[in-house]
Amino acid sequence: MRTPVVIIGAGPAGLLLGQLLSRAGIDNILLERRSPDHVLGRIRAGILEAVTVEALERAGVAARLRAEGLPHHGIELSYAGERHRIDLQALSGRHVVVYGQTEVTRDLMAARHADGTPTVYEAEGVSLHDCDGSAPMVRYRKDGVTHEIACDYIAGCDGYHGVSRASVPASATRLFERVYPFGWLGVLAETPPVADELIYASHARGFALCSMRSRTRSRYYVQVPSSENVDDWSDARFWDELRSRLDPHAAQTLVTGPSIEKSIAPLRSFVCEPMRFGRLFLAGDAAHIVPPTGAKGLNLAASDVLYLSEGLIAQCRHGNASLLDAYSERCLRRVWKAERFSWWMTSLLHRFPDADAFSARIQQTELEYLMSSEAACRALAENYVGLPH
Template sequence: MDTHKKTQVVIVGGGVAGLMLSQLLHVEGISCVILERQTRAYTEGRIRAGVLEFGTVNLMRKIGVSERMDRLGLLHEGFALMDDGEKVRIALHDLVETDVMVYGQTEITIDLMDACVARGTPIVFEVKDVVLHDFESSAPYVTYIKDGSQHRLDCDFIAGCDGAHGVCRATLPDAAKYAVEKVYPFGWLGILSDVPPMDHELIYSNHERGFALASQRSSTRSRYYIQCDVTEKIENWSDDRIWDELEVRLGDTTDHRITRGPSLEKSIAPLKSFVCEKMQHGRLFIAGDAAHIVPPTGAKGLNLAASDVSYLADALIAHYKLGEEAGLKGYTDRALSRIWKAERFSWSMTQLTHRFPQMTAFDRKMQKAELSYIRNSAAAQTSIAENYIGLPY
């Protein structure tokens, strides 16, 4: 056993949350080590989110990892809500004078990973059997297996950024008692293809056959989703079947033409809202998907991870630089305040844009009335815009 390694912060999980936290700490001279169970290639290749709030964009700039994002990212000044062909544009820039940026999570991961390597932030890939020890004391440590040998990392704090199925939340005492969850009765079937997007902005469509989303990762790469039953199997969906369904739900017209192409990736993901309201215990803190899941309808998953690690980094920096403990003690309350607002927005967007099983005529009338209200109310559109571009932190 290697018992001689020590760092200030051990970060469990090498996704966006863990990588971003490491760089926020690095620029302040705080040492950390990242433990990641997958290979670097796997971590960088995961297909995830693509809409960045202004706060996430600013964080990337703050840590000096924004060159490719600023050069290749697409600023979006608005997006559309559509219901059976009737469209309402939410003009983000006009309403709140701020945009969102479309830049894939895969690209962010690559940028952050490159920064870690260039700056010498240690990342240990393909670790197994990670165990957290003594985090209720002032001297926690983490053990893990790498290449068949056991290793030990002594530290001051442990940051759990290892996702919904990672070890960190599972290790928090009584975490299950603090879990709040809503499971939706459908999933999203997604297709990624190197074809031009059907529109320069995102379109969220509520159709009698179910929800659809026209999204993008670049001017030449498109990401589309359709609502499907949670029991569906991806092998039953050929590329042509998906494109056919998208044309129906999104309205393939001369103004909005879908370009077909071979899929680079296809998947089905269930929709769930989940919050663990216990985000710390002793010197163990959790952030990102380890603490919460949101439906992708509001584009909040990656962005909530960014605000979590921003709060956690602020607290750790105050501890090391100023000897202050208030930030660490208040981390959960500070993070949860923003998390629940984002959960509310994602839930409301899902309610507005999806056809639910056993939906009554009254339920459908409420959807129509809500969209009509949004169409004719600058205040309603501003509220949506404020939440979509991201509440401040």
Template sequence: MVEGRSRTRRQVGIVGAGPAGMLLGHLLRQHGIDVVILERRDRAYVEGRVRAGVLERGTVDLLARLGLDRRLRREGLVHSGTVLSVDGDAFRIDFAALTGGATVTVYGQQEVMKDLFDAAETRGLDVVFGAEDLRIEDVETDTPRLRYRRGGVDHVVDCDVVAGCDGFHGVSRAAIPAGVLETFERVYAFGWLGILADVPPADGELIYCSHARGFALASMRSATRSRYYLQCSAGERVEDWPDERFWDELCLRLGPEVASRVTRGPSFEKTVAPLRSFVGEPMRHGRLFLAGDAAHIVPPTGAKGMNLAVSDVTMLGEALVDFFEEGATAGIDGYSARALARVWKAERFSWWFTGLMHRFPDTDPFARRMQVAELAYIRGSRAAQTTLAENYVGLPM
């Protein structure tokens, strides 16, 4: 092994090559800002993670602005509404009619990452994979520093700004002192058991199902690939859910009308994902700025995870461009408050929608009747449907 040291200087050092880090890198690179993105894992791992699949209008717009939407426009599935089901009785929420034409697009996060990585290679965006033992130093000065080890070489990157985009378990949030950082968290007593199967979806739009036995979601990744979820206990093991048991329970919760359109087939991926709500604030400390899951987590019910990261990146990118091009500090000084204002609204929607659609350990007959009554109210109220639609397609940034 060759031992050595390397020292470089960049305007912005980005920690994490997930959606937040890569999108921020592309946005800053578009403005000629010198960026390096450091990622602990390899490209195959980051690109292979199965995550979000519903893109808000703002996310689609940003990808278009960056010239990264060619495949999205060709392969993405545009949805103008969604379906809510109560014990098998379904009704539709028409996003487009309720929000002046706004839609969402189904396009998996894996595909977004592939587009981001492919474009990085052609555009000369510097992404370093396999950056181990990464540390963030001196964030309270004007020259924060990143240290990491790769290939037997110790590297130091001197920066003007560090952007922490390395997810919930990354090192970035931990670089904010405990006396400065305040956290807010709700851990749910259940998870989502999800499968992917190469079978056509049961419907042209997503179906969110509230059932006495628990939540279910009928989703998709393409016209030939389906993504289905069941609410399960937090400690559930995928080994206890053979395909036949999963399909039987899914069809029961979806109800006979939708179940008749479910095409069964072997799953090629099966996972259990825990659910939590989390916010860490502030999202800026000195020259360190947090974005995406490094600062907040939402339960997946509201389809806000990656979209919220995009919102952060859009605001942070604008602020950093002003800082480097004009020397203006108003944007970076106001970033945390501006981002958190939208974060908390997304947290509220995801928390509300999760509470409405899931069965909690303390959901007694009275609480279940309240869920059913609220869904009945939404079904009959254009105002209630508009509130849901506005939040789902994405609030203004």
């Protein structure tokens, strides 16, 4: 087989890239090692920046998003038993949209299926060859048969543990990483959200987040040690812990119910530089990870894909390589700003087990300053809604 572009990974980044390329008349084949049901079963982010909404509109998959997405014009910070609202719209002129990553993936899958664009799920033993040469090739197994795809370019959209970044020689990259000593225990429940907007809570017992996926489905998180086991957390224990970290009004009005899904997500900051190796381009979690505190993971992936699609379209249709050559530099400028914001939000709101008295007082003062300064709130709002693309 031969195609201009092979995309590794059928998460939202890979699917979005494939859709943008297909709409521009550029053939592509997508390989995914998991089944469609497994991909859809991943419970992830749900806050979309304007740039992500724009990307989905360009891809022609925003109809359900426009009908069902929940525009949010602010967020709330809970500290010392009180809530302070950050008016995103007033401070930045923009807002975010609540629409689950699972639904984004579902919409992209449906569009790709309707177009008949080739997608190979449960592709085993995927390997990348001659990425730094003039004739890259991808090999995989399906139903016991080995297949080879010759291509011009490979897009690695297969996440932090995928084969794409692992195919780049260690000497060709520089890695930056910080692993945090805690994770997020998350629960998804068919219950109405406790508030109309997200609540970010800083408490002596640890961070908590009240989020949502729709008007009838809620997503809640509490900070737990990285050594914690999800099996040790019954629904009742989770709800009790969440209540203890919320302000009195939220704790009293919280509606609880059986969990649909419960899991612990570790937190890390990670960047791989550069994001290109020959004809292999890394995008999304294959190139960078952010703590979820700043709601940047999916949005950074969409940003990467916009840059990469523009570059591939310019090269494949017009023979112009300038955007592809600038891909890594363009992405990384935006990536590091999002890394900084996500690190700052994480440091601001979480309890660190090794924090001394000075660090604790600095964190307290930072929160108090944020809640009293319009300039500080404006900086938070500007970064939260997403910097210009």
